[in-house]
Amino acid sequence: MSSSGLRDSHIQLNEDGSLRHFLTIDGLSKSLLTEIMDTAERFIDFGQRKIKKAPLLRGYTIVNLFFEPSTRTRTTFEIAAKRLSADVINLNVQRSSSTKGETLLDTARNLQAMHADMLIIRDSHAGAAHLIATHLGDQVQVVNAGDGRHAHPTQAMLDMFTIRQNKPDFSKLAVAIVGDVLHSRVARSQIQALGVLGVPDIRVIGPNTLIPTDVESLGVSAHTSMDSGLKNVDVVIMLRLQRERMTGQLIASEQEYFKIWGLTQDRFQITNKDAIVMHPGPINRGLEISSSMADSSSSLILPQVTNGIAIRMSVLSMVMSGFGSAGESTDDGVGE
Amino acid sequence: MSNTPNIPDFETLLNALVEALDTAAYSDTVLVGIRRGGAWIVDELHTRLGRSEPPGYIDISFYRDDFAMIGLQPEVGGSELPMSIDGAHVMLVDDVIHTGRTIRAAMNELFDCGRPKKISLASLIEREGHELPIRADICPLQLSLNPNEHVKLLGPEPLAFEVVKRK
Numbered sequence: 001m002s003s004s005g006l007r008d009s010h011i012q013l014n015e016d017g018s019l020r021h022f023l024t025i026d027g028l029s030k031s032l033l034t035e036i037m038d039t040a041e042r043f044i045d046f047g048q049r050k051i052k053k054a055p056l057l058r059g060y061t062i063v064n065l066f067f068e069p070s071t072r073t074r075t076t077f078e079i080a081a082k083r084l085s086a087d088v089i090n091l092n093v094q095r096s097s098s099t100k101g102e103t104l105l106d107t108a109r110n111l112q113a114m115h116a117d118m119l120i121i122r123d124s125h126a127g128a129a130h131l132i133a134t135h136l137g138d139q140v141q142v143v144n145a146g147d148g149r150h151a152h153p154t155q156a157m158l159d160m161f162t163i164r165q166n167k168p169d170f171s172k173l174a175v176a177i178v179g180d181v182l183h184s185r186v187a188r189s190q191i192q193a194l195g196v197l198g199v200p201d202i203r204v205i206g207p208n209t210l211i212p213t214d215v216e217s218l219g220v221s222a223h224t225s226m227d228s229g230l231k232n233v234d235v236v237i238m239l240r241l242q243r244e245r246m247t248g249q250l251i252a253s254e255q256e257y258f259k260i261w262g263l264t265q266d267r268f269q270i271t272n273k274d275a276i277v278m279h280p281g282p283i284n285r286g287l288e289i290s291s292s293m294a295d296s297s298s299s300l301i302l303p304q305v306t307n308g309i310a311i312r313m314s315v316l317s318m319v320m321s322g323f324g325s326a327g328e329s330t331d332d333g334v335g336e
Numbered sequence: 337m338s339n340t341p342n343i344p345d346f347e348t349l350l351n352a353l354v355e356a357l358d359t360a361a362y363s364d365t366v367l368v369g370i371r372r373g374g375a376w377i378v379d380e381l382h383t384r385l386g387r388s389e390p391p392g393y394i395d396i397s398f399y400r401d402d403f404a405m406i407g408l409q410p411e412v413g414g415s416e417l418p419m420s421i422d423g424a425h426v427m428l429v430d431d432v433i434h435t436g437r438t439i440r441a442a443m444n445e446l447f448d449c450g451r452p453k454k455i456s457l458a459s460l461i462e463r464e465g466h467e468l469p470i471r472a473d474i475c476p477l478q479l480s481l482n483p484n485e486h487v488k489l490l491g492p493e494p495l496a497f498e499v500v501k502r503k
Contacts, residue, residue, distance in 0.1 A: 018407070042395065042414040051448040054398035084398075317398070321407030 011133055019318045021133045021142040024151040025192040033196055037161045039314035040307070046083055047309065056317055057086035060117040064090045065107065066145070067123040072281055072305060073145050073155070077120050080312035089116075108132045112140050118320065119143070126150035126185075141319045149185050149245070155280050156189035158311040160197060162304050163235055166276050170194070174201035174272070176229050177220075179239035179261060179288050182210045182250075186280045187239055191218050205229035206261060209250040226261060230270040238263055238279045238288045254287055264290040268298065276300050341479060343487070343497045349460040350377070350495075352476035354384045357427070357458065365427035365456065368392040370442050371413050373431030373489035377460065380495075381429065392417040394428075399441035421450040431489040431497075433459045433475065436468035461487060461497070 012021040012028075019032065046052055062081045066074050074090065081088045093107070108119060118141040121129045126148035133142040146152040167173055175194055181187045181204045194202050195218070202220040204211055211222050223229030230236065241257065251257045263277065277289075277299045285291045294301060343349075357365075367385075369378025371393055378391045393416045397409050428442055439457060446452060456473045463479040481487060487499050 039408065042397070045415075049449055053448065055444070056398045056403055317408055321403070 023144045025153050025189045040310040043310040043313040055085045057084040060086045062086045062118045063116045065121045076308040122146045151189045152185040156193040158308040170197040173199045174233040175235040176203040176233040177237045178205045180210045180241050183242040183245040233271050236277045346495045356474045366424045370430045371395045374429045376491045378429045390418045394442045396441040399445045421452045423453045425454045426452045429458045433462040436470035439470045
């Protein structure tokens, strides 16, 4: 499940330990994850400003290279890049799996030849961003916006950021991730991030057919009942049922799924007082989560989206940090 | 270190700044400190001038012109402008004015948050080496240092200036 983790974390860091690319949570330190959230904190009020822009990435060209459909992730990456004054190009490419590898790398090489400074990549194949970072990583910065079932690190970080805003002490939390864990790159990255940040009680809840067999090796407990799994949790993360990735009959029916695994306000009573509910979106109302639950005051689904902009501004600026030429800065003693 | 100038202690410089600011001409100013040194000074000014409205803080990290070289500076603290600066007379405060680049960045950020009527600049020390046409309106100490010398404010507790030599 995480065999490529060490390689990933090796190539995504500079020699001084700062972020060079952002490919996976796996292998990143608690201090780095905290720095990503702290930097996002500094961007959070930008949305309320008269002019929602800082000139930090002015003159840089960032390409959103999306081989899979996306609304939230692509849009929030675009807004994040624009708020930092970068030039953003959106490429939504329909690509058949038979041309994978060669075409992906060739596309990236072409964009690099156009002097793109950063590629933000979403692809249905695990390792796509890693592949580009391996081959072109000395010329272009690479950010993973979701690769197959492997990782979705910016989603995980915006979720951690949203949790921290509401439950600041990770060391006291019980977090349940519910639903289609098997197909979820989001769950994988979340589990890694929660672990790094020191959450002592991480649970996954779902039918056997949608829970990876080796999930407990990631330091989580698996529950096949909502009643036992949700007991005493502080954070409930619902996952979308990824029907487009399902190749066999993994659930009986949607009605049956909602009856057993759907989150309703009744069922939510099992959790701790003041528990929160999150969902990476898009939500299927009446399938993973009831409408009234999704719209309740415990639901942070829309704040997650807003936080996605600040987290992506943070990641983009950290990855581009110091990417320019060598040189000496003059300073007036600020920030020392 | 023989030619390193003696810098009056922080309290002396601060008192001089308070005295200069405690006049009718500056009574309606909105105090905004540049993090980190200027922010520490603004907190002191706020108390000593007996201002009621909270001061503002500017974190210029996202407006620096040397981001490509030095990257983001973590742990600076973020901008906070609790007041509207539209039509206001902003008193921008920093510890040391040197090249003027920090002030340029801070003014750019201020204009992204509103349209001040006027911006004045106050500092405890202004040293030679301007690279931009920016000068302090109020500054108790003009300083000439060697190019390899660097003056900075240590803080927040206690606040004191230090001159360090760089290679």
